[in-house]
Amino acid sequence: MSQPLLKAESLTIAFAGIKAADNVSLEIEKGEFLAIIGPNGSGKTTFLNLCTGYIRPVSGEVYLEGEPITGWAPRRIARQGIARAFQIPQLFTDQTVRSNLLLAIASRQGVWDGLKPLARRRYQEEADELLELLGLSAHADAIAGTLPEGLRKLADITLALALKPRLLLLDEPTSGVSALERFSIMETLMNAMRTKGLTALFVEHDMEIVERYADRVLVWNSGSILAQGKPAEVLQDPRVVETVVGVA
Ligand SMILES: Nc1ncnc2c1ncn2[C@@H]1O[C@H](COP(=O)(O)OP(=O)(O)OP(=O)(O)O)[C@@H](O)[C@H]1O
Numbered sequence: 692m693s694q695p696l697l698k699a700e701s702l703t704i705a706f707a708g709i710k711a712a713d714n715v716s717l718e719i720e721k722g723e724f725l726a727i728i729g730p731n732g733s734g735k736t737t738f739l740n741l742c743t744g745y746i747r748p749v750s751g752e753v754y755l756e757g758e759p760i761t762g763w764a765p766r767r768i769a770r771q772g773i774a775r776a777f778q779i780p781q782l783f784t785d786q787t788v789r790s791n792l793l794l795a796i797a798s799r800q801g802v803w804d805g806l807k808p809l810a811r812r813r814y815q816e817e818a819d820e821l822l823e824l825l826g827l828s829a830h831a832d833a834i835a836g837t838l839p840e841g842l843r844k845l846a847d848i849t850l851a852l853a854l855k856p857r858l859l860l861l862d863e864p865t866s867g868v869s870a871l872e873r874f875s876i877m878e879t880l881m882n883a884m885r886t887k888g889l890t891a892l893f894v895e896h897d898m899e900i901v902e903r904y905a906d907r908v909l910v911w912n913s914g915s916i917l918a919q920g921k922p923a924e925v926l927q928d929p930r931v932v933e934t935v936v937g938v939a
Contacts, residue, residue: 693721694754695719695720695754695756696755696858697718697719697773697858697892698718698752698753698757699716699718699738699751699752699753700716700751700754701716701750701751702741702748702752702753703715703748703750704741704747704749705749710734710913710914711734711914712738712741712748712751713734713913713914713915715734715738715914715915715916716751717916719858719890719892720890723890723891723906724881724884724890724891724905724906725893725905725908725909726892726894726900726901726905726908726909727893727909728896728898728901728908728909728911728935729911729917729935730911730912730934733911733914734913734914734915735894736862737914738911739775739894741753742860743765743769743773744760744762744763744765744767745765747761748761755768755772755773755857755858756857760773769854769856771857772854772855772856772858774851774854774856774858775851775860775862776844776850776851776862781847781850782846782847782850784834784835784836785834785835785836786834786835787831787835788822788831788832788833788838789819789822789831789832791850792822792849792853793814793815796814796818797814799854818831819831821849821852822849824882824883824886825846825848825879825880826879827842827849830846840867840872841875841876844864844865845880848861852889856889858890858891860891860892860893861891861892861893862893862894863894863895863896864876864877864880864893864895865897866896873900874903877900877903881904893905902922902923906921907919907920907922908920908922908925908926910928910931912935917930917931918930918931
């Protein structure tokens with residue numbers, strides 16, 4: 692049987708005596724689109740931080756396709772294939788969308804390589820392909836800081852994809868975006884995911900988005916997984932309704 696793409700085993704971390712991850716174990720299969728939901732302060736972001744190396748667990752292990760990556764530096768984990776698009780977009784706001792993307796591609800390859808004409812042409816082709824995939828071709832020359840929030844989020848995701856990740860982590864891909872725009876962002880994202888055969892884990896507060904797009908949902912509560920499974924079933928679970936859905 693093939694390895695899970697990501698495996699977390701008994702992860703535990705506490706801040707000031709409060710367990711933000713309490714013996715958390717889970718597996719993510721290749722190609723899955725997995726949502727994490729849970730009340731504020733339940734440990735969703737902490738789990739992402741444990742996977743990306745921003746926090747070290749007190750105990751437990753994280754494996755990427757069977758390789759233990761616990762305690763590795765964030766940069767090394769990113770190079771190894773876990774990319775994160777943050778809730779607050781990380782674009783250089785005074786640069787064009789394309790320049791941002793070229794920088795991200797160059798940083799993956801080693802920047803000096805990018806100064807060679809052949810490499811530069813290859814990067815430009817790669818950037819154009821990613822911009823098209825995320826529906827941003829018409830905005831390639833726009834200054835990133837002038838983009839509306841929804842497009843900024845998609846531009847931020849292109850930066851994460853430029854790392855050619857095996858696993859993409861997304862912090863609330865639709866937060867701060869109008870109700871109308873939310874679904875079009877998700878459709879574009881899903882299309883890109885399918886085209887690239889990507890695996891992603893996303894934190895989300897919007898249950899409609901979770902129900903419509905996630906293959907599986909994990910419900911966090913007080914640093915533990917309260918429930919998991921298909922959204923249509925999990926979101927009806929009375930414990931989940933009480934702790935998350937009812938208060939969202
Ligand atoms: N670096 C840190 N230092 C101290 N406490 C932290 C740190 N990171 C998280 N915590 C605490 O751990 C708990 C879980 O926080 P976390 O941000 O993971 O929750 P969350 O589910 O992502 O919340 P939200 O939905 O509000 O973003 C909270 O009590 C939080 O205050």
